[in-house]
Amino acid sequence: MSRWKPDAAGRLTKAALTLFEQQGYDETTVAEIAAEAGLTKRTFFRYFSDKREVLFSGSHELEHRWLEAVAAAPADATPRATIEAGLDAVAEMFVDRHAFARTRARIINPNPELQERELIKLQNLAGAIEDALRERGLSQNAAILASQAGVTVFHVAFARWVEQDDPTAFRRLMDESLEELRSVTAA
């Protein structure tokens, strides 16, 4: 059977974004998303807990990649080097997702509830990175500030990346944001 319905999650995501853009996020139902994808509601709920999760399902992979990169950094890496290792890993993840990210931003940005969800996901990510940095032996303060710095740089660079046309610019925008953060905190 599975040969008949390949990439159900991908098709549901594409269908959801199409409908969110066409008729509005609030106006779109799970039944409509499933129908647009040629699948059942039951199949939808196998992949997503609700329609909102279609927009945030990448957050698990994002966290997973970031934490793996932190764990894989050399034992003597500086806090900044561990931040950059995480940014490298997630930039790679997004290389092929520029079109998706732009559409997603057009849906999230005008919707306060979705913006709040985005903020909370980012703070959960920061908490997970903080724990990973503490496991590497960083002090609690250094781990909190480094994780917040990393997530802030990611967030700012991501917003700039979706606003411009070059899909490959994400890593460079991260570098610029990290440099800007370093610059504004310099004595």
Added chain:
Amino acid sequence: MSRWKPDAAGRLTKAALTLFEQQGYDETTVAEIAAEAGLTKRTFFRYFSDKREVLFSGSHELEHRWLEAVAAAPADATPRATIEAGLDAVAEMFVDRHAFARTRARIINPNPELQERELIKLQNLAGAIEDALRERGLSQNAAILASQAGVTVFHVAFARWVEQDDPTAFRRLMDESLEELRSVTAA
């Protein structure tokens, strides 16, 4: 009449915190808060839109003080100096509020909905600071990163301040956090 009910907002706040601690935030009603303060529900709603706002009513003053400090900084102040001006102003605001802040933290920290509200208030504050920094002529990137840095330092230092016993430690904890942020972003 007003001589009979001085500082209604303060009494309502004190009553709310007492009840939130005694019987739980979710279990406490506006009617109970008003009764505990010896006031009416109608009076409560003159000061607060709902019981949650009792915990967040300081955010307007916080933003006001921070933005005034940014506006008053010398024209040639560095981004870091404008961050520090804001931190100075808000540290002063909290000098006499350590006991309140500690009780408030005990109510907010175990409650995900209240934690989310706190995050969103902090991001609104960051947005307001960003606008004020742009009005001073900072580039968009510098304004975003400086406002995020300032709010992150405030947030981290605030969490440390309520966890320890010295009411006067807030400004020092901010300095330490800003220094830590500078340190973790250093090349």
